[in-house]
Amino acid sequence: MSFTVHVAQSDISFSCAAGTTILDAAKAAGYDMPYSCRTGICGSCKGRIVEGDVEAPASMEGISREERESGCTLFCQAKPVSDVQIAPRSISKLDPNAHKLVKAKVYRVTRAADDVSLLQLRFPAGTKIKFKAGQYLQVLLEDGARRSFSMANPPQQSDGVQLHIRHLAGGRFSSYLESGANAGDIVSLEMAFGDFYLREDSDKPIVFVASGTGFAPIKSILEDVFKRKLTTRSMVLYWGGRRSKDLYLSELAAQWAQSQPNFSFVPVLSEPEDGWTGRTGFVHHAVMQDLPSLLGHEIYACGVPAMINAARRDFVDKCGLPTDAFFCDAFVSTDTAVSG
Numbered sequence: 542m543s544f545t546v547h548v549a550q551s552d553i554s555f556s557c558a559a560g561t562t563i564l565d566a567a568k569a570a571g572y573d574m575p576y577s578c579r580t581g582i583c584g585s586c587k588g589r590i591v592e593g594d595v596e597a598p599a600s601m602e603g604i605s606r607e608e609r610e611s612g613c614t615l616f617c618q619a620k621p622v623s624d625v626q627i628a629p630r631s632i633s634k635l636d637p638n639a640h641k642l643v644k645a646k647v648y649r650v651t652r653a654a655d656d657v658s659l660l661q662l663r664f665p666a667g668t669k670i671k672f673k674a675g676q677y678l679q680v681l682l683e684d685g686a687r688r689s690f691s692m693a694n695p696p697q698q699s700d701g702v703q704l705h706i707r708h709l710a711g712g713r714f715s716s717y718l719e720s721g722a723n724a725g726d727i728v729s730l731e732m733a734f735g736d737f738y739l740r741e742d743s744d745k746p747i748v749f750v751a752s753g754t755g756f757a758p759i760k761s762i763l764e765d766v767f768k769r770k771l772t773t774r775s776m777v778l779y780w781g782g783r784r785s786k787d788l789y790l791s792e793l794a795a796q797w798a799q800s801q802p803n804f805s806f807v808p809v810l811s812e813p814e815d816g817w818t819g820r821t822g823f824v825h826h827a828v829m830q831d832l833p834s835l836l837g838h839e840i841y842a843c844g845v846p847a848m849i850n851a852a853r854r855d856f857v858d859k860c861g862l863p864t865d866a867f868f869c870d871a872f873v874s875t876d877t878a879v880s881g
């Protein structure tokens with residue numbers, strides 16, 4: 542059995558088999574809608590059901606109860622149980638050239654912390670690939686499995702990419718880096734994906750919140766902002782880790798705070814070593830202590846799903862942040878995400 546999905550205020554319709562999510566059906570029909578984690582956490586795929594009914598998990602981190610009650614859903618989770626009319630944030634024909642496959646060469650691997658490697662990849666001579674600061678790529682493993690990593694370099698450096706990769710016990714790609722990556726190795730990639738990029742049509746002050754390697758796409762966004770001198774908005778980065786070594790490029794962030802107008806940096810440790818005189822606790826709590834009202838701000842948060850979920854919930858419920866002013870990428874592990 543299948544249902545028809547019609548996109549409100551457009552002539553777009555596509556078929557969705559029973560048990561298939563609206564996002565998957567849209568992709569299969571050749572349409573591109575916003576998404577990132579595909580696990581109901583990040584909220585990137587949020588939109589409205591204008592007519593008809595869908596089934597979705599009882600609880601989804603990426604959407605509040607109020608939003609669900611007002612007819613919103615997450616299209617990566619929602620499966621029609623009747624013909625439906627939907628209003629996604631955007632929809633367009635999939636551009637066959639939007640994502641490029643490339644065989645990149647390992648140029649350098651450096652260890653930034655016990656459990657973080659910085660991987661520098663170069664594209665073949667003459668190849669440059671466009672992306673937006675904050676987006677991510679997928680590494681294609683030999684058996685076709687994929688792993689997502691965010692570009693840490695700004696888009697002006699388009700002849701290669703820098704990735705910040707956290708080592709996970711038994712992780713397939715991170716173990717390769719830990720044990721065997723050599724300069725000259727070939728890594729197959731597809732890029733670029735994702736909606737975690739700076740909304741430049743706003744002049745609201747920005748709070749960036751990172752945990753661990755969630756710093757990578759924020760570095761890309763900030764370096765792009767600094768290169769293009771988009772520094773009239775006030776910007777602050779809160780970067781959280783357990784110990785100071787987890788903030789593996791904190792000196793770079795501190796240098797930006799010295800040299801860039803309207804930018805400041807707040808490192809936050811949850812398990813500080815002796816002698817640490819900076820902020821302590823959960824990184825999003827430090828934001829709330831400094832900015833009890835977030836009405837009028839935009840948040841760009843990136844890192845582990847637990848931090849993303851707690852930050853969104855507390856910023857909205859306790860600090861008055863409008864739900865549409867929270868942008869995020871949740872670093873969901875491939876075990877829980879759907880590949881493709």
Ligand SMILES: Cc1cc2nc3c(=O)[nH]c(=O)nc-3n(C[C@H](O)[C@H](O)[C@H](O)COP(=O)(O)OP(=O)(O)OC[C@H]3O[C@@H](n4cnc5c(N)ncnc54)[C@H](O)[C@@H]3O)c2cc1C
Pocket residue numbers: 577578677688689690691692704705706707708709710711712713714715716735754755757758870871872873874875876878
């Ligand atoms: C849009 C997006 C962007 C991402 N960008 C980055 C990035 O820039 N840098 C980065 O480091 N990661 C990033 N991630 C997360 C990364 O894609 C996954 O962690 C991926 O699974 C790592 O691949 P792997 O081959 O190293 O490990 P896998 O072979 O996928 O194995 C992961 C294993 O680690 C376990 N695991 C998962 N989380 C943890 C944890 N917190 N502690 C211990 N074990 C755990 C899993 O259960 C699984 O067994 C991103 C994810 C998404 C969705």
Ligand code: FES
Pocket residue numbers: 575576577578579580581582583584585586587603615616617618
């Ligand atoms: S919640 Fe649907 S893509 Fe993340």
